[in-house]
Amino acid sequence: MANDLFQTVPEARRRHMARVKGKDTKPEKIVRQTAHAIGLRFRLHRRDLPGTPDMVFPRLSTVVFVHGCFWHRHSGCRRCTTPKTRTEFWNAKFVTNVERDMRNSEQLVRMGWKVLVVWECETFDRDQLRVRLSNDLGSSQPRHDLDGNASPTTAILRSES
Ligand SMILES: [Zn+2]
Numbered sequence: 001m002a003n004d005l006f007q008t009v010p011e012a013r014r015r016h017m018a019r020v021k022g023k024d025t026k027p028e029k030i031v032r033q034t035a036h037a038i039g040l041r042f043r044l045h046r047r048d049l050p051g052t053p054d055m056v057f058p059r060l061s062t063v064v065f066v067h068g069c070f071w072h073r074h075s076g077c078r079r080c081t082t083p084k085t086r087t088e089f090w091n092a093k094f095v096t097n098v099e100r101d102m103r104n105s106e107q108l109v110r111m112g113w114k115v116l117v118v119w120e121c122e123t124f125d126r127d128q129l130r131v132r133l134s135n136d137l138g139s140s141q142p143r144h145d146l147d148g149n150a151s152p153t154t155a156i157l158r159s160e161s
Contacts, residue, residue, distance in 0.1 A: 028054050028066045030123040034130050038138055049113075051104030060137060062114040065101070066123070073098050074119045 032055065035042060042064075043056040053063035069079035073094050083090050105115045116136055123129055 025066070025068070027068070027118075027120040027123040030126065031055070031064065031066050031118050031129065031133070034123075034126060035133055035137070038130055038134055040133065040137055049111075050107040051101070053108070053115075057137060060114070061112060062116060062137060063108055064116045064118060064137075066118050067101070067120065069120045071097055072101055072117075072119075074121065077119065077121055079121055 032042075032044075035055065040057065043058065045052050045054065046056045046063075049056065049063065051065065054066045055064040057063070067074065069077045070081065071094075074080045082094075108115050118129070118132075122132065
């Protein structure tokens with residue numbers, strides 16, 4: 001098992017790099033499909049925003065990151081394991097990832113965005129995912145307009161009026 005993990009490092013890292021560049025992952029696709037199914041409209045991978053959020057809901061001033069439980073360290077999740085070999089390497093890598101996530105999130109919040117994280121393990125039960133997305137995004141969706149590069153302030157004012 002440990003050997004297997006060791007041998008998959010380069011491949012896993014390549015996948016991670018691809019992911020960082022904005023390539024789609026399966027959990028991401030599930031979240032997009034689910035959001036779409038409940039009538040939410042969004043933009044993808046806005047590279048001008050910190051961390052290139054996976055989904056952007058301009059009129060809700062909300063961005064969504066779909067995070068892998070392993071790479072992004074989903075606290076308390078059973079997928080959030082630490083390989084038994086090269087533990088120091090992995091821990092350093094994890095710290096870097098988590099710090100980067102926090103930095104991006106803080107920046108986004110300062111810019112007026114609400115930041116949601118959907119964990120990979122939350123995408124396994126689509127019904128539950130639908131409920132969560134509805135609760136966090138659905139009820140306050142004022143319009144399904146994709147033209148919005150609306151400023152966060154504008155979006156908030158509109159949703160309150
Ligand atoms: Zn998880």
